Amino acid sequence: MSGGDVIVVGGGWAGLTAATRLVEAGATVTLLERSGNLGGRASSFRDADFGEWLDNGPHVFIGAYTAAMALLETWGAVDGLNFSDGDSIPFIYRGGREVRLKLTGGIGRIGAVAGLMSFRGMSVGDLLKTVRIVKNLLGMGDITPQHEPTVADFLSQYGVRQGDCGGFWDAVTVAVMNAPTGKAGLKPLLRAIKEGLLIGGRAARIGTPVEPFKQFYIDPASEYLTARTAAIRTGVQAKGLVVNGRDQIVGVETSGGRITSDKVILTVPPAGVLRLLPERHRQGEFFKRFENFEFSPITAVHISFDRPVLKRRFGFFPDSFTHWVFGRGEADGRGWSRVSTVTSHAPTRVEASNDDLVRWTLTDLKERLPAAEGAVVEHLRVVRTPTATVLLKPGSELIRPPASTPVKGLFLAGDWCGTGLPATIESAVRSAEEAVIRIFDK
Ligand SMILES: Cc1cc2nc3c(=O)[nH]c(=O)nc-3n(C[C@H](O)[C@H](O)[C@H](O)COP(=O)(O)OP(=O)(O)OC[C@H]3O[C@@H](n4cnc5c(N)ncnc54)[C@H](O)[C@@H]3O)c2cc1C
Incomplete structure (x- = not known):
C-alpha cells in the first residue's frame, strides 16, 4: 500500500x-x-585541527539492538560495526589493572550469571549479592510507572549503596541510562538488562563503529534514500x-x-x-x-597522542570522572594513539569549564593507561552535548x-x-x- x-x-x-x-x-x-549534516545526536564533523572526521561522541551498539542492526543491513552498513573484543567489557582501574566483565557466558539467565560469576572486580561476598540481584531482576515482572522506584531505591533493598559492589551498579546505570542510580528509574534499565542479558549470547555483545558516523551509516543511509523515492533537504x-x-x-x-x-x-x-x-x-x-x-548531558573528549596509549578497542573506567575510552579507527602498531573518551551525565558548563574537563580526563587516562603517562597530546577537542538524552x-x-x-x-x-x-x-x-x-x- x-x-x-x-x-x-x-x-x-x-x-x-x-x-x-x-x-x-x-x-x-x-x-x-x-542542520547542514544528517545524524543529529550521532553525527560527524570535519575537524581541521585533527585533519579527520570526528563524531560528536563515540557510541556503543549492543547485539540486542535488533531493529538498528536490521536497518544497518538495509543500508549495507552493518559491516562497519566491529564486534571483536565485544564479548566482555575491560574494567580498567587505577594503575592499569584490568578486569574483564564477561557478557556472553552463554545463553539466557544461566549464561548471564555465569559471566558475572567470573568477574574479579569485587569481593566474593559482593559478587554473590550482585548475582542474586541480577537473578531477581531477570525474574521480575513488569513495573507499573506509578510504582517505579529509582535504581538506588531498588538496590537499597539489598543493602547496596553508591560505590558498593566495586561501583558495578553505578557503572551499569550511568552507561545504560545516562543518569546516576539516585535519579534513574528502574523500568527502562530492567528492560535493557532483560533484552541484553536474558537472551545472552550475541545479544549481549558490544559493537563499535570502525569509521566516523559519516562514513559508517550517514552516507550509506543517504545514498540508499536518494536512490529511491526520498528527497533529503538539509x-x-x-x-x-x-x-x-x-x-x-x-x-x-x-x-x-x-x-x-x-x-x-x-x-x-x-x-x-x-x-x-x-x-x-x-x-x-x-x-x-x-x-x-528533563535532560542529561554527555561530554566527549577526542585526543590524538604522539604514541599508542590504549591496547583495547574500548575500556570502562570504574569510579572515575571519565566513563569510557575508545580507540578511534584502527590500531596503529602497538595500540591506539587516537582515542575518544565519554563522560555520561557530565557536568554542565556552569559546573565545570572545558579546561576542567580536559584536566580531569587527562588525569584519568594517565592513571589508568600506563602508556599515556609521558605521552604528548597532539590534538584535543571537547564536544559537549547538553541535552544528550532525556532523563x-x-x-x-x-x-x-x-x-x-x-x-x-x-x-x-x-x-x-x-x-x-x-x-x-x-x-x-x-x-x-x-x-x-x-x-x-x-
Ligand atoms: C555523546 C553521545 C553519546 C551517546 N552514546 C550512545 C550510545 O553509546 N549508544 C546509544 O544507543 N545511544 C547513545 N546516545 C544516544 C543517541 O545518540 C540517541 O539516542 C539518538 O541519536 C537519537 O536519535 P533521534 O533521531 O531520536 O534524535 P536526534 O538525533 O536528536 O535527531 C533529531 C534531528 O532533528 C533535527 N531537527 C530538530 N528540530 C528541527 C526542525 N525544526 N527542523 C528540521 N530539523 C530539526 C535535529 O537537527 C536532529 O538532526 C548518545 C548520545 C550522545 C549525545
Missing part, C-alpha cells in the same frame, strides 16, 4: 529510519533537516505545523516555504515538537506533558508519548518516545518503525 507523500522532520536515527521504512513501503518522502528548518479546523495536518512551514502533506512524522526533541505546534494543540493534555522532560526518572514512562497524536496525520518518533527502552539508538529506530506502522493504520 502506498503511503503517498510523507514529510519527515529531523535527520537523526529516527528520521532516517522513518524515511527508509516509508520508501520501502512505497511512499514518497521529503526529509527536512535543519539546511531546511521546520518552522511550524499547519493544522486545519478538523485537526488534520495539512503541511509544514519551513525556512524554504510551505510544503503540503497530510502525513508528517516529527522526529525532533520534545521541546521542538512544542515549538512547531499551533498554540491550541500545545496547550492540550497530550502535548503539554512534554514540558516535564528517564521514575514515572517518565507516563509522559513518553505513543507514535499517534491527537492531530490526524501527525506522528512522533525519537529516542525519547514511549518505547519502554532507555533513550538510545535502538529506541529511536523502534519508535520510528512504530510511527511508520501507524501511518498505514486505517
